[in-house]
Amino acid sequence: MGGGETLPTCENAPEVRYDADNSQATGGEERVRVSEEVPEPRAELDLVICMDSTGSMGSYILQAQKSVKEIVTKIQQEEKCDVRFSLIAYRDHPPQDKTFVTKVFPFTTDIDEMKAYVDTLSARGGGDGPEAVTAALDELLKLPFRPNAAKVAVLIADAPPHGLEPSGDGFPNGDPEGRDPLQIAQQLAAHGVVIYPVGCEPALGNYTFARDFMCNLAEITEGQAIPLSSAKLLPRVILGGAEEEVTLERLSREVAQEMDKPENRGMAEEELVEKMAECMNRRGQKSKHLKQDGTWTQSPSSKKAFDGGSLAAAKKQLCKEIHDNNAEDEEDDA
CATH class of the missing domain: 3.40.50.410 (von Willebrand factor, type A domain)
Structure with missing residues (x-):
């Protein structure tokens, strides 16, 4: 065993040895692994x-x-x-x-x-x-x-x-x-x-x-x-x-890590989200949102036109809507 240090143990307990070079413990010894904290990936x-x-x-x-x-x-x-x-x-x-x-x-x-x-x-x-x-x-x-x-x-x-x-x-x-x-x-x-x-x-x-x-x-x-x-x-x-x-990618990764912890397994999603929000508040962490000066509004009929999944289907539906609206206007003018 290379470079290890024997730690004091309780009576009748097996000898516990901290092995600095991570070589395998033998006999009645139990090795205690002290893992260094892994920095959060960039x-x-x-x-x-x-x-x-x-x-x-x-x-x-x-x-x-x-x-x-x-x-x-x-x-x-x-x-x-x-x-x-x-x-x-x-x-x-x-x-x-x-x-x-x-x-x-x-x-x-x-x-x-x-x-x-x-x-x-x-x-x-x-x-x-x-x-x-x-x-x-x-x-x-x-x-x-x-x-x-x-x-x-x-x-x-x-x-x-x-x-x-x-x-x-x-x-x-x-x-x-x-x-x-x-x-x-x-x-x-x-x-x-x-x-x-x-x-x-x-x-x-x-x-x-x-x-x-x-x-x-x-x-x-x-x-x-x-x-x-x-x-x-x-x-x-x-x-x-x-x-x-x-910011969203980082938060998503943190949520996934929290869900994987043994104490959180089986926790309802709403409860986990609340827990993560409390954690963020304690750390003073806020998610960032793009602020806009203006937005476009899309009509429900326009959204429905794109539900077909293809540009050709959307064009057909949108053009039909214009045609129908024009026909109604002509009837109103008649």
Whole structure:
């Protein structure tokens, strides 16, 4: 036995030996293992910016270029978080745009490289109105997210995907490769990816169903749909969304650990939540929530239209609703 120390024991009790080198006790000895406290694992965040890079997005691209380093540094400091950053730039399919459909920049932990990613962006191109949103979501699905990380994607757009609007769409039947953005969103949700759709106003409001799409995308992935009237507000949205998801991921992990403790097994969920809330209050810990200046409201009929699970079904139902409303108005005028 190497380097151990014999501890005093009760009468007639077996000798208890603390073995510093963790070698096996022999004979009548019992070894006492003193385990060191394991530090809490550092929180992880995989943050992806999906950005429309067509001609109308210049002010938002410029704001992202100015603020990306500050955003990531702030998350690292305030959340004590290991951040990886990826960027997906998208425009449109040819012949609407002949520059590129998507550009994917792989995950990096290097802040200077993150800045270099965003600095490559420029606003140009675009064509019919709707853009390659579906292609960007498909690229998002392919990214190698870490299993235990908070997975956040901020979609910054001023136009809807193809296959949704009743007119003015160069691809009225949807993505030319047959992909469906709602089905991709369901897959992303299953992988724990939360999407914060950011709608650049007033441009997005010029489309008939674009806001409904953004709201539904957020609902599927348990994110928040956020209207922005100014590019200057973009850094706050990215920072707030990322911090909220890191906090929720950390709390989720703590709840799972509490549920696994022997004394808590079999405890009702409501009782466990109450216990966790008391614990958080004692520690002065608060969950963070993204504060918004404004929100979109989605009508019940619009929500129902997206229940079909496909963009084509949603478009059909939404267009039918407009047709029926117009018919009623004509009857009232007659």
